[in-house]
Amino acid sequence: MAKRIEVSxxxxxxxxxxxxxxxxxxxxxxxxxxxIGPSGCxxxxxxxxxxxxxxxxxxxxxxxxxxxxEEDLYGPSVDPVAVRRTVGMVFQRPNPFPTMSIYDNVAAGxxxxxxxxxxxxxxxxxxxxxxxxxxxEVKDRLGKPGAGLSGGxxxxxxxxxxxxVRPQVLLMDEPxxxxxxxxxxxxxxxxxxxKNQFTIVIVTHNMQQAARVSxxxxxxxxxxxxxxxxxxxxxxxxxxxxxxEQKATEDYITGRFG
Amino acid sequence: MTSETGVQAxxxxxxxxxxxxxGTGRFGDKLFEWAARGSGLLVLGIMAAIAIFLIWKAIxxxxxxxxxxxxxxxxxxxxxxxxxxxxxxxxxxxxSSLIAMLIATPVAIGIALFISFYSSRKVASGLGYVVDLLAxxxxxxxxxxxxxxxxxxxxxxxxxxxxxxxxxxxxxGDGVGKASIFTAGVVLAIMILPxxxxxxxxxxxxxxxxxxxxxxxxxxxxxETIRLAVLPxxxxxxxxxxxxxxxxxxxETIAVALVLTFVPGINIHILQDGGATFASNIANSFSExxxxxxxxxxxxxxxxxxxxxLINMAARAVVARRKExx
Ligand SMILES: Nc1ncnc2c1ncn2[C@@H]1O[C@H](COP(=O)(O)OP(=O)(O)O)[C@@H](O)[C@H]1O
Ligand SMILES: [Mg+2]
Numbered sequence: 001m002a003k004r005i006e007v008s009x010x011x012x013x014x015x016x017x018x019x020x021x022x023x024x025x026x027x028x029x030x031x032x033x034x035x036i037g038p039s040g041c042x043x044x045x046x047x048x049x050x051x052x053x054x055x056x057x058x059x060x061x062x063x064x065x066x067x068x069x070e071e072d073l074y075g076p077s078v079d080p081v082a083v084r085r086t087v088g089m090v091f092q093r094p095n096p097f098p099t100m101s102i103y104d105n106v107a108a109g110x111x112x113x114x115x116x117x118x119x120x121x122x123x124x125x126x127x128x129x130x131x132x133x134x135x136x137e138v139k140d141r142l143g144k145p146g147a148g149l150s151g152g153x154x155x156x157x158x159x160x161x162x163x164x165v166r167p168q169v170l171l172m173d174e175p176x177x178x179x180x181x182x183x184x185x186x187x188x189x190x191x192x193x194x195k196n197q198f199t200i201v202i203v204t205h206n207m208q209q210a211a212r213v214s215x216x217x218x219x220x221x222x223x224x225x226x227x228x229x230x231x232x233x234x235x236x237x238x239x240x241x242x243x244x245e246q247k248a249t250e251d252y253i254t255g256r257f258g
Numbered sequence: 259m260t261s262e263t264g265v266q267a268x269x270x271x272x273x274x275x276x277x278x279x280x281g282t283g284r285f286g287d288k289l290f291e292w293a294a295r296g297s298g299l300l301v302l303g304i305m306a307a308i309a310i311f312l313i314w315k316a317i318x319x320x321x322x323x324x325x326x327x328x329x330x331x332x333x334x335x336x337x338x339x340x341x342x343x344x345x346x347x348x349x350x351x352x353x354s355s356l357i358a359m360l361i362a363t364p365v366a367i368g369i370a371l372f373i374s375f376y377s378s379r380k381v382a383s384g385l386g387y388v389v390d391l392l393a394x395x396x397x398x399x400x401x402x403x404x405x406x407x408x409x410x411x412x413x414x415x416x417x418x419x420x421x422x423x424x425x426x427x428x429x430x431g432d433g434v435g436k437a438s439i440f441t442a443g444v445v446l447a448i449m450i451l452p453x454x455x456x457x458x459x460x461x462x463x464x465x466x467x468x469x470x471x472x473x474x475x476x477x478x479x480x481x482e483t484i485r486l487a488v489l490p491x492x493x494x495x496x497x498x499x500x501x502x503x504x505x506x507x508x509x510e511t512i513a514v515a516l517v518l519t520f521v522p523g524i525n526i527h528i529l530q531d532g533g534a535t536f537a538s539n540i541a542n543s544f545s546e547x548x549x550x551x552x553x554x555x556x557x558x559x560x561x562x563x564x565x566x567x568l569i570n571m572a573a574r575a576v577v578a579r580r581k582e583x584x
Contacts, residue, residue, distance in 0.1 A: 056474055058379050085477030095468035099490035108486055109476040158472070165476065 002029035002199040003069045003086075003168040005050060010064030011228075012045050012054055019045045021228035023064075025218060027169075032195045034210035034237065035203045037220030037252070042229025043203045044092075046220070047171050050201065051087035052080040068168065085113065088167035088198075092174040094154035096146035096161070102129075103142040105157055109165040124164055132160035133190050152183020159190065163198070170194065172202040176209065188213050207253055211241050219249045312556050319553025327557065331523045333539065335554035336547060342554045344536070344561050349524045350439055351535040351562065354514065355507035357443025357528075358450055363500045365447075366454035374462040375484060386459060393456035397449035397506065401513025404445035409517060412436040412444065416529045431527030437519040439533040445513050450503035457502065461495030462488060501573040505566050511537040536562040 005027040012020045020042035027033045035043045048054040049062050052073060066073040073083050096105045106125045107115075115121060125142075129135040134156040138149070146157050155175055162170060172191075176184040191213045194200060204210050210217050218234035233246050244250050320327060322340050330343020373385045413436040423429040469487040478486055489496075514535050520542070521532030534542075540555050547555060 051475065053471070053475055056471070081477050081479050083477075084475055089475040091468065091471065091475075093468060095466075095472045097469060097472065097487060097490070098466075099493070108473075112476060112478055112482055112486075161472075161476070 004029050006067040008065045012049050012062050015059035018228040021230050023231045025234050029199045031215040032200045033216045034214035035218050036210050041220040041222045044173050052083045087169040088162035090158050090172040090175050093178050094158050096157050098147045101143045102138050102146045105146040106160050106164050128160040128164035132156040152179045169199040174203050316553050316557035319550045335551040340550045344558050346524050347536045350533040354439050354442040358446030358507040359504045361447035362451045366451050367458050369455045370458035390456050392452035400449045404448045405516045412441040420529050431530050434529035435531035437531040439528040442514045442517045446507040450506050454499045454503040457499035461492040465491045511541045514538040515541045
């Protein structure tokens with residue numbers, strides 16, 4: 001169920017703007033890797049290259065290699081739609097489909113994958129909502145609109161929607177930044193549970209969060225405005241937060257940044 | 259009361275105070291309030307005056323009418339005694355407008371989807387601009403184009419439809435022609451197509467990027483993304499666009515009057531020559547109508563108004579039914 005990601009020499013562009021430069025890293029299966037770094041250093045951009053969501057922005061393109069186990073995600077015969085079914089994504093702002101019920105939100109991806117039959121759908125929807133620690137809160141109102149839930153519940157609904165299709169990898173872009181502390185804790189608990197099944201990559205602005213949830217931490221930085229973002233270092237989370245190799249990393253985590 | 263601080267008392271007072279009391283009492287606020295209220299009342303007043311005037315004009319004709327105004331198919335208000343009913347007009351109006359809406363809406367939405375999601379950015383902005391421009395052209399221009407270019411070909415098209423679908427009574431009958439309700443519907447479809455397309459495109463522009471990305475990230479193809487995120491979100495807007503088109507089609511006058519040849523009586527075979535609509539009937543007969551005849555036409559206009567109103571209400575009901583989700 002979980003696969004290794006190996007990135008080498010990756011560059012991403014928005015039209016003529018070079019957004020990230022020469023990134024190489026390995027993400028182990030069944031682990032949580034956190035991306036930290038100042039705003040605008042390309043964390044989201046890099047994350048979106050991992051499921052080929054970067055290229056849906058007009059003019060955006062990618063160079064370099066991303067391997068998911070043996071498969072080159074940017075290989076010539078690879079369908080980006082298929083990639084996105086294998087590599088799920090959770091966004092910064094909860095984005096359940098506003099016109100759909102809770103149930104239909106979770107079932108949306110399943111239906112795309114051709115899962116048919118009410119019994120089968122019911123089963124996977126329940127399983128996914130259980131998996132997202134949301135089942136108990138919504139089991140009596142599955143037919144109600146997903147947009148009627150609280151922000152934290154909506155985000156867990158989005159996680160349920162993403163894991164319902166059994167992805168190999170789950171990407172999360174600051175999933176807690178729009179949430180209150182209690183909901184944030186609920187999501188962090190959930191990440192701890194999900195990593196038994198999925199390879200998880202999470203972008204976070206919150207260094208305590210990175211320290212709490214991740215096994216590895218990657219620090220990104222930019223040389224200055226307009227310069228492309230770079231990966232400064234990636235290592236075990238405990239090492240990054242106690243004894244990083246690079247001075248820039250240390251400055252950032254101790255708050256002496258800039 | 260004694261334990262309540264000033265701040266708490268203020269907060270409680272603010273809670274009780276409804277929105278409308280938020281005015282500061284300044285002269286500008288007061289002036290604006292009266293201007294807004296005044297223009298609202300003025301609009302209502304004018305509309306009421308028009309309605310009363312029309313009803314007052316229609317009543318003598320309706321009194322003199324010897325036929326049933328709602329069920330009679332003849333329209334002879336200038337005869338003595340006057341006999342007229344709206345049944346044929348209502349049938350022609352509703353039928354031709356429905357045909358127009360059924361033809362125009364899918365095509366218009368298809369065009370809007372193509373511009374919004376399938377064409378490159380450059381083409382999209384160019385085409386979008388063109389569609390908006392086309393929507394601003396008075397529909398009579400398309401109507402005249404339809405009458406002069408399309409109508410000559412309609413006989414062949416109608417014959418083909420009649421040959422294939424003739425077993426459906428609506429498309430049945432012998433000797434189909436081009437001066438039919440169906441032709442009127444097709445011309446009306448062309449007239450309302452740009453406005454439906456333009457509004458649909460506007461609606462699609464409103465779809466939040468986040469919804470589209472959510473669908474894409476689930477591994478939806480472009481068409482699946484449209485089905486998951488775009489169409490459900492734009493549903494009420496598209497219904498609104500179609501209804502607006504239907505309303506326009508119903509009120510359309512000259513083009514329909516140019517297409518139809520008047521043959522008295524409701525004819526269910528809409529491919530055959532004949533038919534009349536409220537608007538075409540008014541356009542054709544108002545100038546030669548007697549006093550009673552004008553009253554009768556005004557009465558038919560009022561019925562058209564009521565039908566349009568009912569359709570609007572129905573559309574609102576459709577939109578409101580799933581309001582919980584929008
Ligand atoms: N849609 C876009 N179009 C053009 N430039 C973009 C777009 N999204 C991000 N960028 C640019 O790419 C760089 C990296 O942004 P981003 O990946 O969002 O950073 P982060 O997530 O680390 O805050 C920034 O300079 C940003 O301005
Ligand atoms: Mg970001």
